[in-house]
C-alpha cells in the first residue's frame with residue numbers, strides 16, 4: 001500500500017475466520033487499538049497522529065462515513081490507520097483474533113433508547129465475552145456516552161465482570177474529542193469509564 005496516496009480501507013479476503021491483522025499494517029509487530037463505530041474519524045485521526053507507533057483499526061458500518069474518513073486519512077498521510085467497513089458486533093465476536101487488541105475505544109455507541117430496540121445495542125453479555133477474548137493481557141476498553149441509562153448498564157456489566165478491573169476513565173485531549181462529543185460538550189453530561197483486562201494468577 002502506497003503510504004501517501006492509497007486508500008486505507010482494508011477488505012480482507014476471508015470474512016469468516018480470524019482476521020489476519022498482521023497483513024493489514026506495514027508494522028504488524030506494533031500494538032493494535034480499535035475504534036468501534038469510528039464515525040467521522042475525528043478521534044481516530046488525532047489519536048493516530050499522536051501515537052505513530054501504534055496501529056489503529058477503525059470499524060464503521062456506514063460506507064459513506066468510512067469513505068470520508070478514508071479520504072481524510074489519505075490526505076493526512078497517516079499510515080498507521082486501517083478502516084474496516086463492518087458491523088462491529090460481528091467483527092468483535094467473530095473476526096478479531098484472541099488476545100490481539102491493546103485497546104478498544106467505544107465512544108458514543110448508538111443508545112437505541114426505546115425499550116423495544118435494546119436488542120440492537122452493542123453491549124450485552126456476549127459482547128463482554130468478545131472484549132475479554134480479544135484484549136491482550138492488560139489491554140483496555142474505554143467507553144464514553146451521553147446516554148446515562150446506557151452508561152449505567154455498560155459500567156455495571158464491566159464492573160461485575162471479574163475479567164476486568166476499573167481504571168481511571170480515559171480523558172481525551174481537546175483534539176481527540178469525537179464529533180459526537182463536540183455536539184454535546186457543555187450541554188449534556190458525558191459518562192466515561194475504562195477497564196483493564198486482567199487474568200487471574
Ligand SMILES: C[S@@+](CC[C@H](N)C(=O)[O-])C[C@H]1O[C@@H](n2cnc3c(N)ncnc32)[C@H](O)[C@@H]1O
Pocket residue numbers: 036037038039040059060061062065086087088089106107108109110122178179180181
Ligand atoms: C453516535 S455515532 C458515534 C461516532 C463516533 N464514535 C463519535 O463519537 O463521534 C455511532 C457510530 O457508530 C456506528 N455504528 C453504530 N453501530 C454500529 C455497529 N454495530 N457496527 C459498526 N458501526 C456502528 C454508526 O454508524 C455511527 O457512525
